[in-house]
Every structure is written in C-alpha cells, then in structure tokens.
Amino acid sequence: MSLPENIQITSDIAGVIKDYFAHNNFSSVMVLVDENTKRHCFPLVEKAMPDHELIEIKSGEEYKNLDTCSQIWSELTRFACDRKAILVNLGGGVIGDMGGFCAATYKRGIRFINIPTTLLAQVDASTGGKLGIDFQGFKNHIGVFQEPHRVFIDPVFLHTLSEREMRSGFAEIIKHCLIADDRMFEKIYGKEISELRMDKLIQHSVEIKNQVVTEDPFEKGLRKILNFGHTVGHAVETFFLSHGEDKMLHGEAIAIGMIAEAYLSHKLANLKHVELEKICRYLLAVYGYRSIPDEAIPAISDLTLHDKKNEKKSINCSLLIKTGQCGFNYKVKKADIQESLRYYNQMVNSSDKVMN
Numbered sequence: 001m002s003l004p005e006n007i008q009i010t011s012d013i014a015g016v017i018k019d020y021f022a023h024n025n026f027s028s029v030m031v032l033v034d035e036n037t038k039r040h041c042f043p044l045v046e047k048a049m050p051d052h053e054l055i056e057i058k059s060g061e062e063y064k065n066l067d068t069c070s071q072i073w074s075e076l077t078r079f080a081c082d083r084k085a086i087l088v089n090l091g092g093g094v095i096g097d098m099g100g101f102c103a104a105t106y107k108r109g110i111r112f113i114n115i116p117t118t119l120l121a122q123v124d125a126s127t128g129g130k131l132g133i134d135f136q137g138f139k140n141h142i143g144v145f146q147e148p149h150r151v152f153i154d155p156v157f158l159h160t161l162s163e164r165e166m167r168s169g170f171a172e173i174i175k176h177c178l179i180a181d182d183r184m185f186e187k188i189y190g191k192e193i194s195e196l197r198m199d200k201l202i203q204h205s206v207e208i209k210n211q212v213v214t215e216d217p218f219e220k221g222l223r224k225i226l227n228f229g230h231t232v233g234h235a236v237e238t239f240f241l242s243h244g245e246d247k248m249l250h251g252e253a254i255a256i257g258m259i260a261e262a263y264l265s266h267k268l269a270n271l272k273h274v275e276l277e278k279i280c281r282y283l284l285a286v287y288g289y290r291s292i293p294d295e296a297i298p299a300i301s302d303l304t305l306h307d308k309k310n311e312k313k314s315i316n317c318s319l320l321i322k323t324g325q326c327g328f329n330y331k332v333k334k335a336d337i338q339e340s341l342r343y344y345n346q347m348v349n350s351s352d353k354v355m356n
Contacts, residue, residue, distance in 0.1 A: 001207035004214070006150050007127060009203055013115070013154035014048040020113075020150060021050045027084040028052075030076060032099040034059035037091040040160040041117045045090065052088070053079050057095075061241060061250070064094045064134050066142075072102040076110075086111045086149070092118035093125030093250065096148075097140070100131035104146040111149040117157040119169025119198070120251060123176070123205035126151050128213045128226075137242050138306050139234045145218055153206070155199045166193055167286060168251030171229075174286075175258060176205045178279065179225045180212075182324025189282055224309050224328035228318045232337060233257020235303035239296060255287040259347060260340035265320040267339075268330050275323050280347050289348045292341055301337040 003009065010016045021029070029052040033042055036059050055075045057068050076085070089099035089112060096114045103112035116126035132143020158166065170193050177185035184204060188196060209226060216223035237253035240246060248256075262279045265271035292300070309316040309328075315337065318328040 001211050003203070003206060004127070004210045006147060007153065007206060007210070008150070009153045009199070009206070011154060011156070011199075013152060013156060014045055016152050016154075017045055017048040017115075020152075021048075024086075026086040026111075028079060028081050029086055029088065030055055030079065030081060031088045031090055032057065032072065032095055033090050034095060036160075037095065037117055041090055041115075041157055044156065045115065049088075057098075059091075059094070061094060061134065061237075061247075064098050066133065066135070068098060069102050069133060072099070073106055076102070076106050081106070081110065083107050083110055086113065088113050088115065089126075089148075090115045090117060092116065092121045096121055096126045097131055097143075098133055100146060100148060101133055101143055104131055104144050109146070113150040113152065114148045115152050115154075118161060119158055119166055119202075120172060121169075122153045122155075122157075122202050123169060124172040124209065126153070127206055128209055129217065137238060138303075139238055140308070141306070153202060155202065158198060164249065168249040170286065171251030171254045171258070173201050173205050174283070175226075175229055175254065176208045178258070178320060178323060179228050179318075179326035180208045180324060182322070185323055189278070190285075193286075219309075221328065224316070225318045225326040227309060228320065228326050229254045229258035229261050231257065231304055231307045231309065231315065231317045231332075232260040232300075232340060234307065235300045235337075236292070238303050239300045243296075252287055252290075255283050256290075256292070256344055259283050259344045260337070261317060261319060263340045263343040264317060264330070264332060264336060267336070268317075268332065269319040269321050269327055271320045271322060275320075279320075279323070284347060291345050291348045294345075297338050297341045300341060301334045304334070304337050 031052050032055045087103040089096045103110050114126040116122045129145050129147040132140035135141035233254035236256050240248045259280050262276050266276040304315050315332050317330045317332050319330045321327050
C-alpha cells in the first residue's frame with residue numbers, strides 16, 4: 001500500500017506549506033477557518049502562508065449547510081476570486097467537506113487544499129474526493145466528487161483536540177482495520193488511544209482508503225465498504241443532531257453503527273459470533289455505554305431509507321464477512337435495522353462489559 005501523490009504526511013507543516021506556495025502560483029489565496037481552528041491551528045501555519053484572506057465560519061455539523069455555503073461563496077465573490085484562486089481548508093471534516101464543495105462549485109471549480117486538524121479528518125474526511133453538505137437534516141445529501149489539489153497531514157494538530165474528539169476520529173481507524181486488516185485490529189485491540197502510535201495509524205488508514213478509492217473512485221462497488229457502520233451510524237447521528245442538546249460526535253455515532261452492523265454481519269454475512277462479541281466488547285470499552293431510547297429506534301430506522309448506498313428503495317449495507325474482510329450491497333429491511341439497534345442496547349445493558 002502507498003499514499004496517493006496528492007497527500008503528504010509531515011511533521012513540519014509550516015515548511016511543507018511554504019514549499020508548496022513557492023512552487024505554485026495563484027491569483028489569490030483564501031483560508032477557510034472556524035472560530036476554533038482560527039484560534040488554535042491557524043497560528044501554526046500563518047507565517048508560512050503567502051498573502052491571503054481569511055473566511056471564518058461557525059464550527060459544528062449544524063452549520064454544514066447551504067446557508068454557510070452561501071457565506072463562503074459570497075466571501076470568494078467579495079474578494080474577487082477568479083478561477084486561478086485557491087481555497088485552503090484548515091479544519092476538521094466539516095471544513096474540508098464544505099470548503100471543498102464550495103471550491104468545486106465556485107465558478108465551476110477552483111483548486112483547494114486540505115489541512116486536516118482533527119484525527120477524524122486526517123484518517124478519513126480529508127481524503128478520497130468526497131465533498132458535500134447536509135440538507136434538510138440528511139448527512140452529506142448534496143455533494144460532488146472532486147480531489148483536493150493537495151492534502152497536508154501533520155499530527156501536531158492533534159494536540160489541540162479534546163479526548164472526546166480524539167475518540168471520535170479513532171472510530172474510523174477501527175473501521176479501516178475491521179474492513180481490511182485483521183492483523184492491525186489485533187494490534188490495537190484492548191489498548192488505550194494514548195498507548196498507540198497515531199502517526200503510524202494515520203498513514204495506515206490513508207493507505208487503506210487510497211487503495212479502495214483508486215479501484216472505485218465514484219463508489220460504484222468496492223468503495224462502499226468504507227461505509228461499514230455508516231448506514232446505521234449516520235442515521236443515529238442525524239437523529240441526535242435534530243433532537244435537543246444531546247448530540248453525538250460523528251465517531252461516537254459510527255461506533256454505535258459498527259456494533260449494529262456487526263450484528264447484521266453475523267445475521268446476514270456469516271460473521272462468526274466470537275468475532276461479533278470481540279468487536280462489540282472493544283467498541284463499548286472505547287466509546288462507553290450510551291443506550292438509545294426505545295422510542296427513537298423506529299425514527300432512526302426510517303432515516304436509513306435515505307442512505308446514499310440504497311438502490312430502488314432497498315436499504316443496502318456493507319457488512320463484515322470476517323474481521324478484516326467486508327462485502328457490500330447486502331439488502332436489509334427496516335426491521336433488521338431495528339433489531340440491530342435493540343441488540344446494541346442489549347449489549348449496553350449487559351453486565352458482561354469487560355474485554356477478554
């Protein structure tokens with residue numbers, strides 16, 4: 001496995017940025033930030049940037065919508081950016097997804113680079129060319145495929161994250177192991193995040209994703225395995241995003257989704273019961289024991305009807321055949337989704353919560 005040509009993992013983010021702009025000319029440079037990355041991350045790269053303008057948006061998944069896109073497009077227009085301008089997305093998955101989407105659609109497309117500052121963005125959201133925004137409460141409902149000109153990943157930004165944000169990003173690392181590398185899953189199993197070499201795991205995840213995306217760039221088949229845990233996980237995330245203050249981070253919802261879809265893997269794809277239990281024990285140990293209200297289960301199952309992998313109104317899931325191997329286009333019913341969520345609750349409420 002190897003990294004794609006447009007992605008560079010570094011321990012000298014300022015030096016890499018300075019070199020990039022020394023060898024590339026743009027009519028204008030715009031930097032997209034939110035209030036958090038402006039305060040904590042921008043100072044690490046500011047002096048390496050050529051003359052530039054900042055566009056600041058509000059942080060949070062709830063602002064990943066057309067209204068914020070309109071703000072970004074308006075700022076690009078106000079600064080008279082032409083098609084030789086570049087947008088630098090400095091932030092997590094929301095910044096990368098939305099900034100890339102705005103760049104890809106502004107004047108039919110300007111170049112953009114991603115500098116992911118969260119673990120989630122470094123191992124998943126900033127790579128692969130998927131760009132999008134939420135619409136009417138549905139995750140990534142509007143979007144395009146467009147690769148960033150460059151992605152610069154530096155683990156130094158992880159020092160700006162809370163423990164909860166680190167756990168959120170770690171869910172995608174676990175996912176990559178479960179779908180493609182059982183030996184790496186064995187290496188991380190039972191370990192605290194603080195015990196692990198995150199730079200090595202970041203590269204491992206990016207290499208797995210690159211291998212899959214190279215074979216299937218537009219998600220016609222194999223790339224769907226990257227969505228293991230996401231059919232249920234996105235539905236859980238969407239439900240809690242729109243129901244009061246009890247919101248979930250992306251990785252927290254995906255962890256629930258992976259437990260639910262591991263159960264469906266056992267039921268529909270012959271995943272062994274011993275593997276199912278092992279996966280669930282580890283995910284519960286890392287992400288805790290937050291149950292889903294019984295009355296929310298029908299609404300969450302309804303949300304899976306809008307998953308982007310669905311075809312002809314049939315819910316399609318990517319499921320584990322075994323640890324380290326994933327299949328796709330497994331047809332499931334709403335009743336299966338509800339059953340899997342009840343299984344998750346059963347695991348949460350079980351007294352056997354200790355990993356073996």
